[in-house]
Amino acid sequence: MTEALAANSLLYLDDVKVSFDGFKALKGLSLTIEPGEMRAIIGPNGAGKTTMMDCITGKTRPDEGEVSFEGGTIDLTKLDEATIAELGIGRKFQKPTVFESHTVEDNLYLALKSDRGPLATLFHRLSGAEAARIDELLATIKLTGRRGDLAKNLSHGQKQWLEIGMLLAQEPKLLLVDEPVAGMTDAETMETAALLREINASGKSVVVVEHDMAFVRELGVKVTVLHEGGVLSEGSIDHVANDPRVIEVYLGR
Amino acid sequence: MIRHFLENGLDARVRIALAVILAVAILVPAANLLVPEGSPFHVPTYLVTLFGKYATYAVLALALDLVWGYCGILSLGHGAFFALGGYAMGMYLMRQIGTRGVYGHPILPDFMVFLNWKELPWYWYGFDHFAFAMLMVVLVPGLVAFVFGWFAFRSRVTGVYLSIITQALTYALLLAFFRNDMGFGGNNGLTDFKDIVGFNVQARGTRAALFFLSCLLVAGGLLLSAAIVNSKLGKVLVAIRDAESRTRFIGYRVATYKAFVFTVSAMLAGLAGALYVPQVGIINPSEFSPANSIEAVIWVAVGGRGTLVGAVVGAVTVNWGKTWFTGVLPSFWLFALGGLFVLVTLFLPKGIVGTWSEWRAKRKTATPADASPAPAE
Ligand SMILES: Nc1ncnc2c1ncn2[C@@H]1O[C@H](COP(=O)(O)OP(=O)(O)OP(=O)(O)O)[C@@H](O)[C@H]1O
Ligand SMILES: [Mg+2]
Numbered sequence: 340m341t342e343a344l345a346a347n348s349l350l351y352l353d354d355v356k357v358s359f360d361g362f363k364a365l366k367g368l369s370l371t372i373e374p375g376e377m378r379a380i381i382g383p384n385g386a387g388k389t390t391m392m393d394c395i396t397g398k399t400r401p402d403e404g405e406v407s408f409e410g411g412t413i414d415l416t417k418l419d420e421a422t423i424a425e426l427g428i429g430r431k432f433q434k435p436t437v438f439e440s441h442t443v444e445d446n447l448y449l450a451l452k453s454d455r456g457p458l459a460t461l462f463h464r465l466s467g468a469e470a471a472r473i474d475e476l477l478a479t480i481k482l483t484g485r486r487g488d489l490a491k492n493l494s495h496g497q498k499q500w501l502e503i504g505m506l507l508a509q510e511p512k513l514l515l516v517d518e519p520v521a522g523m524t525d526a527e528t529m530e531t532a533a534l535l536r537e538i539n540a541s542g543k544s545v546v547v548v549e550h551d552m553a554f555v556r557e558l559g560v561k562v563t564v565l566h567e568g569g570v571l572s573e574g575s576i577d578h579v580a581n582d583p584r585v586i587e588v589y590l591g592r
Numbered sequence: 593m594i595r596h597f598l599e600n601g602l603d604a605r606v607r608i609a610l611a612v613i614l615a616v617a618i619l620v621p622a623a624n625l626l627v628p629e630g631s632p633f634h635v636p637t638y639l640v641t642l643f644g645k646y647a648t649y650a651v652l653a654l655a656l657d658l659v660w661g662y663c664g665i666l667s668l669g670h671g672a673f674f675a676l677g678g679y680a681m682g683m684y685l686m687r688q689i690g691t692r693g694v695y696g697h698p699i700l701p702d703f704m705v706f707l708n709w710k711e712l713p714w715y716w717y718g719f720d721h722f723a724f725a726m727l728m729v730v731l732v733p734g735l736v737a738f739v740f741g742w743f744a745f746r747s748r749v750t751g752v753y754l755s756i757i758t759q760a761l762t763y764a765l766l767l768a769f770f771r772n773d774m775g776f777g778g779n780n781g782l783t784d785f786k787d788i789v790g791f792n793v794q795a796r797g798t799r800a801a802l803f804f805l806s807c808l809l810v811a812g813g814l815l816l817s818a819a820i821v822n823s824k825l826g827k828v829l830v831a832i833r834d835a836e837s838r839t840r841f842i843g844y845r846v847a848t849y850k851a852f853v854f855t856v857s858a859m860l861a862g863l864a865g866a867l868y869v870p871q872v873g874i875i876n877p878s879e880f881s882p883a884n885s886i887e888a889v890i891w892v893a894v895g896g897r898g899t900l901v902g903a904v905v906g907a908v909t910v911n912w913g914k915t916w917f918t919g920v921l922p923s924f925w926l927f928a929l930g931g932l933f934v935l936v937t938l939f940l941p942k943g944i945v946g947t948w949s950e951w952r953a954k955r956k957t958a959t960p961a962d963a964s965p966a967p968a969e
Contacts, residue, residue: 396841424843436838438831445827455843457852462593463824509842 345411349374349513349544350395355404357390357568364390365401366568372513372546377539379555380548381579382565383588388548389433391565392515396430397423408513425455429511433518433548435498439491443482443501446490447473450505472508479534480504495522503534513544520554532557552580564588601819605949609901610811616643617807621800637796640803642915644871646908647806648674651813651864653891653903655857658817660889661898662826663853664833666751668885669758670861672765673733675879677862679769680732682782682875683716684725685793689786702784703777713775722789729866730859736761737858738851745847745854750836759882766880781876782869793870806867810904813860817900820856829853890933896943905944 345351350372357365365387372378382388393399394406397420406415408426415423424430438446451469453459477483480500485493490501499519506514516535520528532554539545549555555562555576562579564572572582579585602610620643623635652674659665686701695705699712718724740761744754772778791798820826831839832846840846869875878884888907895906910932918925940947 398837398841419845420837420840421843421845424841430841432838432841436835438834438838440830440834441827448824449827449831449839450842455845457825457849460825460828461820461823462597464596505842 344371345405345407348372348410349376349408350546351405351407351411352391352394353405355391355394355401355406357387357394357399357401364568365394367404368565368569370563370570372544374512375539375542375544377535377545377547377558377560379558379560379562379576380546380565381550381552381555381562382571385567386565387568388565389517390568392430392517392546392548395423395515396420396428421455424509424511427510427512428515429506429509429513430515431499431502431506431517431519433521435495435502437490437493437498437501437505439489441490442487443477443490443493444473444486446501447476447504447508450508452508452510476504476508479507496524496527499523499531500534503531507538511543513546514538516545516547518549519547520549520551525553528554529557597823598815598819600822601815601817603818603822605899605901606814606818609814609904613807613811613814613904617804617811621804624800625796637799641799641871644799644803644806645868646911647803647810648864648868648871649888649891649911650810650904650907651806651867652861652888653895653907654810654813654817654900655860655864656888657892657897657900657903658820658857658860659854660892661900661903662821662833663829663850664836665850665854666755666889667758667854667857668755668882668889669760669762670857670888671882671885672758672762672880673737673858673861674865674868674884675762675765675769675875675877676733676736677729677865678869678875678879679776679782679865680719680725680728680862681866681869682785683719683728683776684722685785685788685870686782687716687720688788689784692786693784701777701782703772703780704775707772709775716775726866729862733858733862733865734855738855741851741854742847745850748847759885762880762885763882766877766882769877769880777876779877781874783874783876785870785873788870793873799871802867802871806871809863809867813863814900814904816860820853821900825849825852887929890929890936892943893933894936894940894943896946896948899943899945899949902943902945909944 348371352368352370355365355368356363368387368391380388390399394401395415397415397418401416407413408415408428413426438449441449448465448469451472453463477486480503482497482501482504490498493501503516503519519535520531523531528551535545535547535558547558561574562576563570564579564585566588571588572579572585620635620640623633624637624640627634652670656667656670659667689701691698693702695702697705700709719728744757749757768774769776770779776782785793787793788798821829828839828844828849832849836846891906891910892903893906894910895904896902914925917928936943942950
């Protein structure tokens with residue numbers, strides 16, 4: 340049964356448990372993302388959303404459970420961060436992290452899909468195709484005018500976009516995006532939703548963690564609600580918004 | 593490929609520095625050998641050797657800046673790699689003494705005869721060949737750095753903990769080289785050198801040549817380091833320095849990059865040590881003392897961390913100051929050095945070169961903005 344579920348999935352989590360010094364951050368989390376799917380994940384603070392991403396990207400080793408990629412063929416719990424990134428899983432952090440003392444352009448250059456070995460990078464020359472790809476990405480994330488500026492001089496929202504651009508530069512199969520619209524204006528939030536939909540339409544799978552309900556509604560995709568380290572509810576936004584258990588968690592406190 | 597790589601290192605600042613270094617490399621020996629002694633332009637031999645020593649320190653500082661300034665690895669044990677290169681050169685110089693030692697033994701250095709050793713330990717084999725010794729000058733520090741780095745970086749030891757274990761490394765080597773049974777001359781180290789590739793190490797010409805080579809090493813080391821930091825690999829190093837885990841999630845193997853740059857840096861430091869030893873005429877375990885490595889960190893901080901040229905400037909300035917200071921108030925040098933470090937950290941956090949280039953950049957951007965008419969409201 341579980342094999343069948345895993346086989347058709349891009350990302351498959353089954354009964355994942357993680358604890359930190361006895362505190363159970365994930366208590367048997369199961370989640371399946373299909374190829375080409377976009378999924379929104381919501382949940383109150385401390386629900387375990389970031390911890391889930393840590394388990395997928397090799398930052399945290401689950402104590403128990405299965406985390407696998409590409410139809411259950413690749414066990415992610417055995418691999419390190421760099422290997423997982425090379426397999427095609429890109430991640431945007433909750434707190435935007437870009438390379439502050441590099442220019443916007445160089446941030447994208449470093450993220451571009453290419454040989455990651457030290458000798459390859461030592462003698463690497465920027466190719467025409469790469470330069471064109473950087474131009475294209477700059478246009479997508481609306482930072483063309485700031486390409487030569489240091490990333491530390493960008494606004495919070497622009498850093499978020501740059502990080503999404505870096506994700507795209509890696510050409511991943513799956514994007515994990517943690518709170519992409521935190522600190523953005525309403526207009527920027529809607530633009531980000533449009534950008535993520537566009538990325539998804541181009542064939543990439545996307546998992547978005549977000550608190551902002553308007554944003555999640557704008558995405559218009561299946562929603563998973565996490566609570567205390569497990570799945571509380573799953574379905575369309577209207578379905579979960581009317582689920583009494585979700586209302587209880589979000590409003591009844 | 594290599595040519596493009598090196599050309600990449602030739603930015604404006606590096607070009608100017610190279611020109612200055614090469615001019616010094618030629619002018620100082622010329623002023624020593626060609627200008628008659630009475631002339632005010634004559635540079636005495638002791639100064640040639642002193643400047644040659646500064647040049648080797650400048651290379652050590654460069655090596656340190658490469659790992660600390662660009663990759664955030666604060667090594668407090670870089671003196672160890674310098675000393676290892678120095679010992680490899682010292683072993684070659686010992687073997688060149690031949691029968692001219694006090695005991696006149698054709699093969700064994702004096703200290704081994706003194707210890708009643710009957711034959712040369714295996715690890716001294718080959719050091720009578722200059723080429724072999726030169727290979728060891730880079731390979732031994734490189735290998736130690738690689739093995740150390742491999743374990744430390746793979747276990748993700750960073751920050752203060754890494755600095756502490758680099759201190760432990762140099763301290764452990766200090767204790768080891770102090771032991772007579774290690775076969776490196778114990779406490780006294782290696783000294784009483786006679787010739788290097790057939791030339792008398794004391795001769796004026798040899799000293800001038802060693803000075804020239806030391807300057808060439810500064811130039812070569814600067815060019816290599818600049819080429820590395822300007823390459824894509826150099827950008828990865830800075831990325832690691834700024835956001836290590838981000839770099840990992842983008843797919844770079846951080847430990848491999850760190851081990852790579854740490855090893856290259858150690859090799860450069862080893863070469864510096866090898867040129868230091870024939871100029872000062874001795875290598876002993878005190879070169880491993882943790883304080884030496886910390887001094888090197890201060891040179892880099894004073895000159896400007898992460899600027900390469902600053903490392904050279906810092907090493908030469910601080911050591912010049914040290915020479916002057918120890919002449920006037922010898923017992924206060926350490927206080928002066930400590931005070932300098934505090935002052936630089938507080939008032940010149942980017943060091944001499946960093947502050948200078950910041951000031952120039954500000955002036956450059958300020959001028960056109962001031963000249964252009966104010967934008968209409
Ligand atoms: N490395 C860690 N050590 C100890 N506790 C941790 C660690 N990482 C996470 N936790 C705890 O695990 C729980 C889940 O954290 P997590 O960051 O996954 O929540 P989240 O759903 O992302 O919350 P938020 O919306 O605030 O980002 C929290 O209570 C947190 O304090
Ligand atoms: Mg979180």
